[in-house]
Amino acid sequence: MKEVNAPIEEPVPFTNSGRTEINEKWWTFFEDPILNNLIDTALTKNLEIAGSWEQFKASIASVKQQRSFLFPDIQAEIRSGISRPQPDFAGGENTQIGVSAAYEIDLWGRIRSGIEAEEFRAQATYFDYQAAAMTISAETAINWYRLVSARKELQLIEEQIETNKNILKLIRARYTSGQIRAVDILRQEQLLESTINQKLSFETDVALIQNQLAVLLGTPPQNLAKIPVGNFPELPPLPETGLPLELTRRRPDLKRAYSTVLAADRDMAVAIRSKYPRIALDLSAQARSNDFNSLFQDWAYTLAGNIIAPLIYGGRLNAEVDRTEAIKNQRLYEYGQTVLIAFREVEDALIQELKQKERITVLEKQIDLAAKTNKQLKLSFLNGLTDYLDVLLSLGQEQQLQRDYINAQQELLEIRVRLYRALAGSFETAKNAEVEDIEYLED
Known part of the structure; x- marks a missing residue:
């Protein structure tokens, strides 16, 4: 069967690329032992991945079922009966x-076209399993660094x-000496309460992210063991993006979409060949007797052949060809759309x-400038040269910039995870050894 190309324009190379060859187990680039352990656990215990694997095993059984039509159907039959009175049964057989x-x-x-269609569908479910494993590994990495960020x-x-x-203690002391106004104390108390409120929000985030990780790891949230405290790793070098068409041969979701196109093509072949005559052979052998002692003395054999040729079906067969052809074209356009989205994910x-x-x-420069500004304003305030409102606003800005900086670091790691997910291919798991009859899954 000839190769099927996506119905899109010839893609030019991606806008940027590194020199580091991407590893199948991309998360190891972060050199984070906690992340490695979390993903290994998720790939072993995640229920969504387990369900995808069972779906693949079901598709393997469907292939075996379809292959059985290449072999004869053989049946054995035994019958026995007694009629009374015996004279009324003269000349009849009561055992055969x-x-x-x-x-x-x-x-x-x-x-054989039907078998090939089932094999391509089995390929698609296998790639579904690989895509699920890739998705779970990426979600685990993203949630882990979100947890690191929330803890920070x-x-x-x-x-x-x-x-x-x-600071509140300091300005209260200065208030007693009449150096500041009561409203400055209220403003500082308001800032304090605002930070306390944010603390409650971050405590909630930590708990919810841990719950999400528990589900990814296949365990009830209330049973999750304490996850060690981690840190942001150094961002690995930018991976080599390669040529866009290489992506279609690497990513499991694209390979899955391609397999559905091939399966639809074979379904169409089945519909076309169903219009041709069919030749069938029937062979039977029977032994009959009125008693068990003479049952195997006489045998009767029958060999029959028949040809069934469709003549008039009211256009039903042609309609089935048209239907399968339309589905094939639909799967082809869906494949093209999936490829376009994959390219966009890399570029994004x-x-x-x-x-x-x-x-x-820019944030690093802002934090540095905010710290210097805050320091100068505090000195001016202590010397009575500036109003406390300026100090308050500067303090709030510096603290917000510090939180923004942590968020920005986490977002950068999340972007890199998405890039790895967009570029990486499939990877082997321990479950692959459970199914032996998957030779046709190889490209």
């Missing part, structure tokens, strides 16, 4: 045993609460990473 076989000659390849923000907000409490991640790095650089 027989064997029969029926076989259709696959003269036009209709049966929680730690930062606790430090900011202590800072705001200390490349652009987002570039801009996110620039954003982090």
Whole structure:
């Protein structure tokens, strides 16, 4: 069968590329042992992946079922009966045993086309399983670094609460000496309460992300063991994106869409060949007797052949050809759309990473400037040269920038995970050894 190309324009190379060859187990690039352990657990215990594997095993059984039509159907039959009074049963048989076989000659390849269609569908479910494993590994990585980010923000907000409490003590002391106004105390108390409220939000985030990780790891949230505290890793070098068409041969979701096109093509072949004549053979052997002692003395054999040629079916067969052809074209366009989305995901991640790095650089400068500004305003305030409102606004801005910086680091890692997911191919899991009859899954 000739190769089927996606109905899209010839793609040019991606806008950016690194030099590091991407590994199938892309998460190892982060050199994060906690992440490695989490993903290994998810790939082993996640229920969605387990369900996808069972779906694949069911498709293997369907292939075996379809292959059985290449062989004769053989049946054995035994009958026995007694009639009274015996004279009324003279000359009849009350015991018989027989064997029969029926076989259709696959003269036009209709049966083999049906087998190929099931094999391509089995391929699609296998790639579904691989895509599910890729999705779960990416979601685990993203949620892990979201947890790291939420914990960092929680730690930062606790430090900011202590800072705001200390400043509140300072201005209260200065209020007693008449150096500041009562409204400045109220403003500082408002900032303190705002940071306390944010702490509650981050505590909620930590708990909810841990619950999400528990589901990904295949365990009830209330049973989840404490996850160790981690940190953001250094961002690995940009991976090599390769040529766009290489992506279609690597990503399991694209391979799955391609397999559905091939399956639809074979379904169409079955519909076309169903219009041709069919040749079938029937063979039977029977032994009959009025008693068991003489049952196997006489045998009767029958060999019959028949040809069934469709003549008038009211256009039903032609309509089936038209239907399967339309489905084939539908699957082809769906494949093309899936390819386009895959290309977009790579381009999106490349652009987002570039801009996110620039954003982090700007945030670092903002934090540095905010710290210097805040320091100068505090000195001016202590010397009575500036109003406390300026100090308050500067303090709030600096604390918000610090939280934004943690979020920006986490978003950069999440973008890289999405890039790995968009570029990476499938990877072997322990379950692959459970099914032996998958030789036709190889490209």
